[in-house]
Amino acid sequence: MGYNLGILISGNGSNMLNIIEASKKKIIKSKIATVISNNPRALGIKEASKKGIDVKIINQNKYSNIDDFENSLSQYLLKKRVNLICLAGFMKVLSKDFVKKWKNKIINIHPSLLPSFKGLNTHDRAIRQGVKFSGCTVHFVNEKLDSGKIIDQEIVKVLKSDNVYSLQKKILMKEHKLYIRVLKSLEMKNGKI
Numbered sequence: 001m002g003y004n005l006g007i008l009i010s011g012n013g014s015n016m017l018n019i020i021e022a023s024k025k026k027i028i029k030s031k032i033a034t035v036i037s038n039n040p041r042a043l044g045i046k047e048a049s050k051k052g053i054d055v056k057i058i059n060q061n062k063y064s065n066i067d068d069f070e071n072s073l074s075q076y077l078l079k080k081r082v083n084l085i086c087l088a089g090f091m092k093v094l095s096k097d098f099v100k101k102w103k104n105k106i107i108n109i110h111p112s113l114l115p116s117f118k119g120l121n122t123h124d125r126a127i128r129q130g131v132k133f134s135g136c137t138v139h140f141v142n143e144k145l146d147s148g149k150i151i152d153q154e155i156v157k158v159l160k161s162d163n164v165y166s167l168q169k170k171i172l173m174k175e176h177k178l179y180i181r182v183l184k185s186l187e188m189k190n191g192k193i
């Protein structure tokens with residue numbers, strides 16, 4: 001069964017656009033209820049609106065505290081009847097309260113093979129450590145950063161010639177494939193448990 005997706009972004013939104021495409025082409029059953037950005041300058045916002053998707057900017061800098069910001073976020077997601085939140089380059093850590101409220105309903109894509117390289121600057125750290133393989137992970141979001149249950153991963157080989165830019169590019173291509181595969185598998189289970 002398809003979901004009503006709420007996609008949260010902060011930047012370019014290539015994963016978000018890829019999910020929109022997959023939904024339009026019926027590769028996945030889910031529909032995009034809304035795309036929300038916490039960053040008013042996120043490039044992805046324009047692209048999503050061009051595709052006729054509902055777009056909302058909820059800028060945390062306009063709120064005096066995290067609770068108000070997250071309440072606004074929750075209210076909008078509820079208003080749009082979102083039942084699965086997809087973090088796609090959303091660079092704000094969500095609070096324990098928010099995660100509790102949306103328990104098992106938030107998934108995130110992270111550009112490393114978790115549990116390695118949680119947090120930021122993953123590609124730089126992977127190259128410095130000399131890892132031979134890296135990749136990306138989609139996981140459920142829990143109260144600890146990048147630590148929720150892993151749903152699926154994609155692997156890439158790290159070549160001697162790779163730099164941060166080339167590795168990021170290779171992994172991003174895998175991310176697009178992975179996010180769709182995960183959504184398809186969750187859709188298969190949805191309603192059956």
Ligand code: GAR
Nearest residue numbers: 011012013014015088089109110111
């Ligand atoms: C992606 O590489 C995603 O894995 C990463 O941000 C990029 C967003 O690209 N997310 C994180 O680092 C979250 N901690 P996109 O905006 O083009 O989808």
